[in-house]
Amino acid sequence: MQTQLKINGTEHDLDHDPRVSLLDALRNHLNLTGTKKGCDHGQCGACTVLLNGRRINSCLTLACMHDGDEITTIEGIGTPEELSPLQTAFIEHDGFQCGYCTPGQICSATAMLEEARQGWPSHVTVDVTTSPELTDTEIAERMSGNLCRCSAYPNIVDAIRQAAGKSA
Amino acid sequence: MTAYLKMDEPDHRRRLDETVQGIIGTAMDRPDGAAKVTGTAIYAHEDQPKGMAHGVFARAPVAKGTLTRIDGEKLRALPGVLAVLSGPKFLRNPAQGGANEAPVQGSETIAYLGQPIALVVAETFEQARHAAHMLEMEITSEDGLINPEDAGYETPEDQQDSQGDLEQAMRDAARSVDVTYTTPSHNSGAMEPHASIAAWDGDRLTLRGSYQMPNYNQYELADSLGVEPENVRILAPFVGGGFGSKLGIAPEAVAAALAAREVGRPVGVALTRQQVFEATMRRSESRQRVRLCVDSEGRLTGIGHEAYVSNLPDEEFSEPVTQATPFLYAGAHRVIGHHIARVHRTCAGSVRAPGESIGVTVLENAMDELAHDLKIDPIELRLKNIPDKNPTSGLPFSSHTLAQALKTGRDRFGWDQRNPEPRSRREGEWLLGMGMASAVRVNILSEARARVTLSPGGTALVETDMTDIGTGTYAILTQICGEMLGLAGDKVIVSLGDTDHPHGPGSGGSWGAASSGTAVFLACQKIRAEVAKKLDADEADLTFKDGTIIYGNRQAPLSDLIDQEIAVEGHVEPGKTSDEVTQATYGAHFAEVAVNAVTGETRVRRMLGVFAAGRILNAKTARSQCLGGMTFGIGMALTEEIAHDPRDGHIVNHDFAEYHLPVNADVPQLDVVLLEERDDYANPLQAKGIGELGICGAAAAITNAIFNATGVRVRDYPATLDKVLAGLPQKA
Ligand code: FES
Numbered sequence A: 001m002q003t004q005l006k007i008n009g010t011e012h013d014l015d016h017d018p019r020v021s022l023l024d025a026l027r028n029h030l031n032l033t034g035t036k037k038g039c040d041h042g043q044c045g046a047c048t049v050l051l052n053g054r055r056i057n058s059c060l061t062l063a064c065m066h067d068g069d070e071i072t073t074i075e076g077i078g079t080p081e082e083l084s085p086l087q088t089a090f091i092e093h094d095g096f097q098c099g100y101c102t103p104g105q106i107c108s109a110t111a112m113l114e115e116a117r118q119g120w121p122s123h124v125t126v127d128v129t130t131s132p133e134l135t136d137t138e139i140a141e142r143m144s145g146n147l148c149r150c151s152a153y154p155n156i157v158d159a160i161r162q163a164a165g166k167s168a
Numbered sequence B: 001m002t003a004y005l006k007m008d009e010p011d012h013r014r015r016l017d018e019t020v021q022g023i024i025g026t027a028m029d030r031p032d033g034a035a036k037v038t039g040t041a042i043y044a045h046e047d048q049p050k051g052m053a054h055g056v057f058a059r060a061p062v063a064k065g066t067l068t069r070i071d072g073e074k075l076r077a078l079p080g081v082l083a084v085l086s087g088p089k090f091l092r093n094p095a096q097g098g099a100n101e102a103p104v105q106g107s108e109t110i111a112y113l114g115q116p117i118a119l120v121v122a123e124t125f126e127q128a129r130h131a132a133h134m135l136e137m138e139i140t141s142e143d144g145l146i147n148p149e150d151a152g153y154e155t156p157e158d159q160q161d162s163q164g165d166l167e168q169a170m171r172d173a174a175r176s177v178d179v180t181y182t183t184p185s186h187n188s189g190a191m192e193p194h195a196s197i198a199a200w201d202g203d204r205l206t207l208r209g210s211y212q213m214p215n216y217n218q219y220e221l222a223d224s225l226g227v228e229p230e231n232v233r234i235l236a237p238f239v240g241g242g243f244g245s246k247l248g249i250a251p252e253a254v255a256a257a258l259a260a261r262e263v264g265r266p267v268g269v270a271l272t273r274q275q276v277f278e279a280t281m282r283r284s285e286s287r288q289r290v291r292l293c294v295d296s297e298g299r300l301t302g303i304g305h306e307a308y309v310s311n312l313p314d315e316e317f318s319e320p321v322t323q324a325t326p327f328l329y330a331g332a333h334r335v336i337g338h339h340i341a342r343v344h345r346t347c348a349g350s351v352r353a354p355g356e357s358i359g360v361t362v363l364e365n366a367m368d369e370l371a372h373d374l375k376i377d378p379i380e381l382r383l384k385n386i387p388d389k390n391p392t393s394g395l396p397f398s399s400h401t402l403a404q405a406l407k408t409g410r411d412r413f414g415w416d417q418r419n420p421e422p423r424s425r426r427e428g429e430w431l432l433g434m435g436m437a438s439a440v441r442v443n444i445l446s447e448a449r450a451r452v453t454l455s456p457g458g459t460a461l462v463e464t465d466m467t468d469i470g471t472g473t474y475a476i477l478t479q480i481c482g483e484m485l486g487l488a489g490d491k492v493i494v495s496l497g498d499t500d501h502p503h504g505p506g507s508g509g510s511w512g513a514a515s516s517g518t519a520v521f522l523a524c525q526k527i528r529a530e531v532a533k534k535l536d537a538d539e540a541d542l543t544f545k546d547g548t549i550i551y552g553n554r555q556a557p558l559s560d561l562i563d564q565e566i567a568v569e570g571h572v573e574p575g576k577t578s579d580e581v582t583q584a585t586y587g588a589h590f591a592e593v594a595v596n597a598v599t600g601e602t603r604v605r606r607m608l609g610v611f612a613a614g615r616i617l618n619a620k621t622a623r624s625q626c627l628g629g630m631t632f633g634i635g636m637a638l639t640e641e642i643a644h645d646p647r648d649g650h651i652v653n654h655d656f657a658e659y660h661l662p663v664n665a666d667v668p669q670l671d672v673v674l675l676e677e678r679d680d681y682a683n684p685l686q687a688k689g690i691g692e693l694g695i696c697g698a699a700a701a702i703t704n705a706i707f708n709a710t711g712v713r714v715r716d717y718p719a720t721l722d723k724v725l726a727g728l729p730q731k732a
């Protein structure tokens, strides 16, 4: 079947099996392998991409459900020559080791910062009627859908805190 | 040109303290960082050649039996299906680390539930997956022993050791403990599932895989396929974590290679997460009995540590639980016991720090129990019992930092705030407590080669098939080379994970950095000597800095002195310093926990690890390795447990929804202190391994803290809330 996806600003016409997940469309069909597969079941966050600006697990959705949608993958967030502030902060703070969860972490953090800017509460927000301050506890909670077995968590929090424009 | 060293003598020169480039040991950013944060680093299943077909495994649904037939014909009629493979070359078990030859093969015999028994190859992944689910097979199922306690234990003679008379020492002791703990099977949980892409060019196979030790994997794969190792090339430039699970060649590599030959085009096989749990490695569960006895001064007179583990019938690997017990503490009377049950469960192999990760943990729990009984501070008990030489072998220690780690941690953590009386601190419904544990891991040097090529233009290339599995190899080899040859970090290119390069040691056993680093060091030293020859000087008298050479009062750019590349292959082998002294790394863990008096839930509030591992090659990546190890400890203490169905060994929780790795919110801002140390016996870098030390004993600091908070001793890992709650008083 045919699906048109707008990925990182570029239109892609995909002729595909209806069973192809968005993740496999990226990795196996479009050679956008920056998005990773860690579990294929929505359990690890390695496949996180932005769908119309919001973070989703791309393994949990079929490509054919996204005709006309705008998708941002890690390739659209920054390049080695032009890193996003989060990417720079991840390098400085060693917010990864093997790097396999990292594109997912960065996509997730990119959307998470926007959610926080819009005042979304989280499970650890004490007063849900006010805009929560992005404390370390808030960052850790909001990033808990992204597993990192190398366990760079403290460094990931440091990197996000820095990119969010806060000092320690 | 080659430069060879057999490590027979300690190297007291400490060359890296004299060089002036100033990048060794610094917190240099990883050179591979930009590739990783932008998604441009290429992992195993990502360089998909044109026309690549996809393979998906079908698995054995029983624990023991014989596969008598698979119906491949039927599947071949399905859309896109190209081939269905099975047979004697299929791996039954994955290879153990360093095997260097084929593991147990043959899909006809089924030895555990989840064993890959057939590969379905199709044009697309979706077609292959669908067909694999449809595969009909005939299996003659047999009863197999599943549970270690039912199977009974073998007691291999060469794995027992005793000194003196522990029974008598226990009777004579002023105080003693005799406790039994259990730990469950664990999974490595590397985020990148095992995957391979195989492509044949005539007789020559190129396999892109997610492997820790291509230097061995090349031979394991060749032997499994029955081809010459020279015809096998493995590429693993980026590996999405390993933690032991990717030491040896695994079923997907062999199946991909067989399939690619059969269908005449490249084939990629990626394991599903569930298959990673079932068909790669688990850490064996353990039952451990620890006996400790002391005199009236709190000095240990005896230590007993007996471990009961399991593995498949054909496997040699046996979790070396007691590895550090012979030398960690003093005590004249000792029993080391090792017992293994043969069961039909997923293969047991290495998971981060095989042995010490669970062995030191339980020993350190027992030490805490003893300290509590004795009413002596647990740090004090350890300090009193640090031996001045290896109490079992009598060998001297190459270096010993346990006391320093314990004292440094005591001060930094605010240990004096701890009330030794359990259940004495409370904040609302949270009970607070502190715990500590010693950390120890044996240190190993492994044979390694690396080639360094210095160009007149002032750049250098480092080549080895050593891997970077997140460990920082790209960074530290850059730093060693840059430091020795006087080059800034961006002037050094490191090329890894290609078996066409000289063989490294592979990433495992914490030996990677020191061993491959030494090979690079040796090559650089020889290159310096070649440059020095041109000046008729001794290389040690030359200063290499920023692409120039300073000699006497002259400074000249490299290009003035060399007009062509100098390439040297460094080669190190372990020697007498591995046998004549006891080498280990030490540290101390501290944890503060809050345990909910109503629910029994434990939250880790603070954690400190103080570690010494010789010279630290990169302060940033070394710290990250420690964070990783300590977090494995949090998982081991609180949540990680493979649940085997007692009827068929099936791993019931074979994914991340049910096997609970620590998530970001479970891990506080961990504090890591790296002590200054130089171990001249280890290698000419004076560096030791740090990748595994952080997990060794970490879980004990947490469970000891739970005891301090609640008075509850959970002796059956992990300390989940139900087990803690069962020991709490009815009224919160
Ligand atoms: S691969 Fe999608 S959440 Fe794990």
Ligand code: FES
Pocket: A095, A096, A097, A098, A099, A100, A101, A102, A147, A148, A149, A150, A151, A152, B191, B240, B241, B470
């Ligand atoms: S960096 Fe390896 S899993 Fe996160």
